[in-house]
Amino acid sequence: MPSPRSVHPQDDLTPRQREILDFIRNRLTVGGAPPTRLEICAAFGFASPNAAEDHLRALAKKGAILMTAGAARGIRLPAPPGLPVIGAVAAGSPLLAVENQRGTLPIAPELFSPRADYLLQVRGNSMSGVGILDGDLLAVHRTVEARSGQIVVARLEDEVTVKRLQRRGSRVELMAENPEYAPIVVNGPLVIEGLVVGLIRGGRPL
Amino acid sequence: MPSPRSVHPQDDLTPRQREILDFIRNRLTVGGAPPTRLEICAAFGFASPNAAEDHLRALAKKGAILMTAGAARGIRLPAPPGLPVIGAVAAGSPLLAVENQRGTLPIAPELFSPRADYLLQVRGNSMSGVGILDGDLLAVHRTVEARSGQIVVARLEDEVTVKRLQRRGSRVELMAENPEYAPIVVNGPLVIEGLVVGLIRGGRPL
DNA sequence: TGGGAAGCTGGAAGAAAATACAGTCACCCA
DNA sequence: TGGGTGACTGTATTTTCTTCCAGCTTCCCA
Numbered sequence: 231m232p233s234p235r236s237v238h239p240q241d242d243l244t245p246r247q248r249e250i251l252d253f254i255r256n257r258l259t260v261g262g263a264p265p266t267r268l269e270i271c272a273a274f275g276f277a278s279p280n281a282a283e284d285h286l287r288a289l290a291k292k293g294a295i296l297m298t299a300g301a302a303r304g305i306r307l308p309a310p311p312g313l314p315v316i317g318a319v320a321a322g323s324p325l326l327a328v329e330n331q332r333g334t335l336p337i338a339p340e341l342f343s344p345r346a347d348y349l350l351q352v353r354g355n356s357m358s359g360v361g362i363l364d365g366d367l368l369a370v371h372r373t374v375e376a377r378s379g380q381i382v383v384a385r386l387e388d389e390v391t392v393k394r395l396q397r398r399g400s401r402v403e404l405m406a407e408n409p410e411y412a413p414i415v416v417n418g419p420l421v422i423e424g425l426v427v428g429l430i431r432g433g434r435p436l
Numbered sequence: 437m438p439s440p441r442s443v444h445p446q447d448d449l450t451p452r453q454r455e456i457l458d459f460i461r462n463r464l465t466v467g468g469a470p471p472t473r474l475e476i477c478a479a480f481g482f483a484s485p486n487a488a489e490d491h492l493r494a495l496a497k498k499g500a501i502l503m504t505a506g507a508a509r510g511i512r513l514p515a516p517p518g519l520p521v522i523g524a525v526a527a528g529s530p531l532l533a534v535e536n537q538r539g540t541l542p543i544a545p546e547l548f549s550p551r552a553d554y555l556l557q558v559r560g561n562s563m564s565g566v567g568i569l570d571g572d573l574l575a576v577h578r579t580v581e582a583r584s585g586q587i588v589v590a591r592l593e594d595e596v597t598v599k600r601l602q603r604r605g606s607r608v609e610l611m612a613e614n615p616e617y618a619p620i621v622v623n624g625p626l627v628i629e630g631l632v633v634g635l636i637r638g639g640r641p642l
Numbered sequence: 643t644g645g646g647a648a649g650c651t652g653g654a655a656g657a658a659a660a661t662a663c664a665g666t667c668a669c670c671c672a
Numbered sequence: 673t674g675g676g677t678g679a680c681t682g683t684a685t686t687t688t689c690t691t692c693c694a695g696c697t698t699c700c701c702a
Contacts, residue, residue, distance in 0.1 A: 231609070239490045244678070259542065262512045263469045278681050283661065288678080302508035302659050336465075338542045342638040360635070361567035366658055369638060405695055432548040432575060432634025450648070472689055484651050489691070494648080508658060508689050 237292060243294060250274070250285045251294050254305055259338065264305035312336045315349045315367065335367075335430075342428040347372040349430065350383060350392070357381070357392055359407030362429060369428030377421050383423040386416065392426065447609060449500060456480070456491045457500050460511055470511035516541040521555045521573065541573075541636075548634040553578040555636065556598070563587070563598055565613030568635060573632030574598065582628050589629040592622065598632065 269284035289295045298304030314333040344368035379395040393404035404414040448507035476488035504510030518540040584603040594630035610620040
């Protein structure tokens with residue numbers, strides 16, 4: 231079995247490599263074309279093009295970039311720039327959620343702050359009070375840290391739900407934003423999957 | 437006065453030049469980097485790199501592309517691909533609206549259907565019933581045609597507002613989606629500025 | 643009817659870029 | 673106390689790319 235490469239190749243990069251990758255990303259979005267070795271040298275103060283070459287080799291080996299041999303500016307990003315769309319999640323009374331990627335939308339993760347890692351399609355109207363409606367795509371930042379009052383993507387057993395996190399002392403509650411839905415008092419294992427950092431609605435006239 | 441170059445530089449291109457431009461656009465989005473002269477030759481069957489060079493010169497002269505002299509793959513697109521963000525519009529009781537571009541967000545117009553032409557920032561909560569909240573960015577498709585029941589950007593005198601259009605025979609009403617706001621019965625001049633085709637909320641955790 | 647403009651061929655010079663080879667230095671780890 | 677890895681310097685070679693030159697054909701239009 232081949233080594234199970236991380237879903238986020240940038241996770242196992244060194245800090246320096248991450249800097250290089252960020253620079254390449256920036257050049258691709260701002261300038262429209264990937265940098266050359268010499269441009270990387272100029273940006274980081276390297277005296278030798280081989281310093282850049284080494285970094286690119288390392289990034290390519292880790293899957294963070296793709297390189298076209300022999301081509302000028304032959305650096306490409308492996309994943310088409312955009313956010314993966316994850317299948318519907320129960321936002322009504324929690325239903326089974328499938329972590330199944332439906333596709334990709336050409337939206338920059340940096341459009342949101344903190345950066346979005348994926349889009350999650352909402353099912354149900356339990357959060358309609360804060361303008362999250364059935365079918366909306368939520369931009370989610372992957373994290374396990376969430377403060378009380380924030381809207382989170384949470385997993386209870388095998389069910390994924392979007393709710394407002396409420397900590398009252400030791401008690402943890404998941405609050406809907408719709409009077410028709412009662413708060414869920416957590417006593418089983420709760421996993422915070424991420425923080426809701428944005429919302430996209432579209433594809434048809436509203 | 438210099439010739440008033442069109443806002444859409446691709447409008448006064450020859451069919452062949454448009455083909456070349458489309459190819460460059462495709463390479464930029466699919467491949468991540470602009471093509472070289474020889475790659476253009478290969479794609480179109482040219483025998484000489486100068487055929488590509490001539491086209492690039494023509495495209496640059498017409499403002500459809502920008503070229504960095506001496507750089508490999510030095511072709512760039514003039515407008516950063518994205519949607520202009522228009523300043524806040526009154527979505528409460530209609531206030532003065534400024535058609536002032538604040539900036540640009542890197543979002544593909546084709547993300548919405550029909551295609552979005554600009555983003556309009558909402559002020560007020562008159563449309564909260566359909567999940568449009570204060571500060572949201574609405575994706576707007578520029579059109580004067582709207583059917584009854586659609587959510588439109590409308591101009592009444594000098595005021596711009598977002599409401600649901602309601603035609604009852606000859607009477608035209610602009611309905612809020614919030615019980616605190618009364619319907620507006622239109623008797624003065626009404627201009628439909630566009631159709632709301634999407635929504636983006638972000639920039640901070642919700 | 644003649645003169646641009648668009649759209650090409652063919653060739654070639656020189657700059658820009660990729661890439662190989664041979665090292666150095668610091669750090670972590672077994 | 674090595675040995676591997678990351679992060680570089682310095683030099684050199686080859687390939688890719690840009691860019692220029694000189695021409696050719698077709699079409700439109702004044």
